[in-house]
Amino acid sequence: MIDAYEDPGTPDTRGGWHYLWWLVHRQPGRSLAGALLGSAWLTLMAGTPYMMARAVDDGLVPGHMTVLAGWTAAIFVLGAVNSWVSIMRHRTMTRVRMDAYFRTIKVVVGHAVRLGAALPRRVGAGEVVTIGVGDVHTIAQALTVVGPGVGAVVVYAVVAGLLMPISPLLTGVVLLGVPVVALLAGPLARRLQGQETEYRERQGVLTARIGDLAGGLRVLNGLGGKGLFADAFRKDSQHLRVQGYRVGSVASWVQALGVGLPTVYLAVVTWIAARMAAHGEITVGQLVSVYGYVAVLVGPVAFFLDMGYQLSRGVVAARRVVRLLHLAPEPDRGTEQAPADPSVLHDPESGVRVRPGRLTALVGASPTETGAVVDRLGRYTPSNVTWGETRLDAVPLPEVRSRILVADNDAHFFADSLRNSLRGAGLHQMSGHDTPQRGAGLYQTCGCRRAGATSPHSPAPATQPSDTSPDARTTHALHAAAATDILQALPAGLDSPIDAQARNLSGGQRQRIRLARALLTDPEVLLAVEPTSALDAHTEALVAERLRTARAGRTTLLTTTSPLMLARADEVIYLVDGKVAATGTHEGLLEYAPGYRALVARDTEEEVVR
DSSP: OOOTTSOOOOOOOSOHHHHHHHHHHTSHHHHHHHHHHHHHHHHHHHHHHHHHHHIIIIISSTTOHHHHHHHHHHHHHHHHHHHHHHHHHHHHHHHHHHHHHHHHHHHHHHHHHHHGGGHHHHSOHHHHHHIIIIIHHHHHHHGGGGTHHHHHHHHHHHHHHHHTTTOHHHHHHHHHHHHHHHHHHHHHHHHHHHHHHHHHHHHHHHHHHHHHHHHHHHHHHHHTOHHHHHHHHHHHHHHHHHHHHHHHHHHHHHHHHHHHHHHHHHHHHHHHHHHHHHTTSSOHHHHHHHHHHHHHHHHHHHHHHHHHHHHHHHHHHHHHHHHHHTOOOOOOOOOSOOOSSOOOEEETTTTEEEOTTSEEEEEOSSHHHHHHHHHHHTTSSOOOOEETTEEGGGSOHHHHHHHEEEEOTTOOOOSEEHHHHHHHHHHSOOTTOOOSSTTOTTSOSTTOOOTTOOOTTSOOOTTOOSOOSHHHHHHHHHHHTTOHHHHHHSTTGGGSEEOGGGTTSOHHHHHHHHHHHHHHHOOSEEEEESTTTTSOHHHHHHHHHHHHHHTTTSEEEEEOOOHHHHTTOSEEEEEETTEEEEEEOHHHHHHHOHHHHHHHHHHHHHHHHO
16 A cells, blocks of 8 residues: 555546546556456355255265265355455455555645645635545545456356356346346436536535635624625535435436346346256256356346446546646746845835845735735735846745745644644755645745754844754744743643644634744745734734844834834835835834824724724
């Protein structure tokens, strides 16, 4: 089975069928073993009716008790051997399915990492969740055809060969049975594939709505939009339910045929064989063997139908995976050298200039406006931003990521210890790629230096701790983010477990841990989005004072409307409709920019209420 750190290989993305075959081709030895064991298991089942026929014809004769005992013992040994073969077949096929499951997960996750920040703009979160939760399991189940599927074909041919000496008529009936079943079930399988595709599409939409609802419930309550969102969710849910009924209706017919047709098939062959035995055309032992052979074939015939059902669903799921894999990362055409020294970041679209070595605050009436500027400055959206005299998009992306860090105030936390959550940026680099979320949690933006490392392109900050051990740097970053009380409150300190998304911390604690993580990364340029929006005034004042000291000599841009943070900034840039309206110090803008004064005053009033 695929190792957690093994390269999953390059998938065949020409279509759903090609992807399923690629999964088989990636484990040829195991797939071949599954096919051989599945064939042996079903073929040995067909051996039991043959032995029973010999026991009846040769053993149920006066004076032939020894022959009867011999065939009885042979049937027992055959059953024991086949039980062992069945166990090995099941183990092998479980490994085949698990390999396909984890290989697909690795392929999808790896491609999501390569897509980076472009992922949420190219595909909905619900689509990715549906692939990761449901489609990978469906694809793995479809690979069952490798073992029992091949075995069903083999035993079908074997039984036909065993029936030929008994009766060509029965052989013809057996050989025609599966084509008839395929003709009856084929249209249903194609219809099921279409219904399943539409169901998966609706499921992805609904999953995305659930994620949006979970993440924005508090905001919806505040805006009074919870009812509208609930109505939209209820409508989508009803559509999904109706589509689920359609899928279930077709699937029920497929499964009903899988049980009913083999039974009818068994009855027809048995009736023909009984008529032939009554006319003396075959012996009683041969009648017993014919019934046994056909009874053995009931399983393969039923599996042919189930195989069609599973493959139809597997192809639909594989097509969704292939569609995701067809999304190409945004091209990195950067070939020019980045500025050797700290330089101005300039966004021509807004007019924002971030000067090196200074603490700059970006103020706007809408977080969307300031966030768009940060996206462009961090090269997360196409823009004409320049870095010194060089266009930012002309610099190789790994170089940009190694020197410029965008720290979101909702960056992800993975379940781990506090120590690893803070140091993840340095311990889990994925050089040369981008991550799905800016400054995203344990696995920070790719190419970032190890926590506490100093850029060769800029002067070291003036407040590095004298003790340069990892724990000392971590504690220093926590102090700068006013988060040492969190460390003291946790039972095991840095080794205390942190839940996924840090659900065992409050909103303000999560925000301070995110800030500490960004400071520990120590980038040359830090672009922090609303780093103190969830903090009380006292804690925010501590952060404002310590952040300025911790980032002394480094380039830092904060988006904020907090007077406590603005008062500490070297320069404040005020945006109106996404454009620079005024720049200066906080005190100067309060005096000369009425719009800025009104915006900050509103924020002050909200802070008092909070």
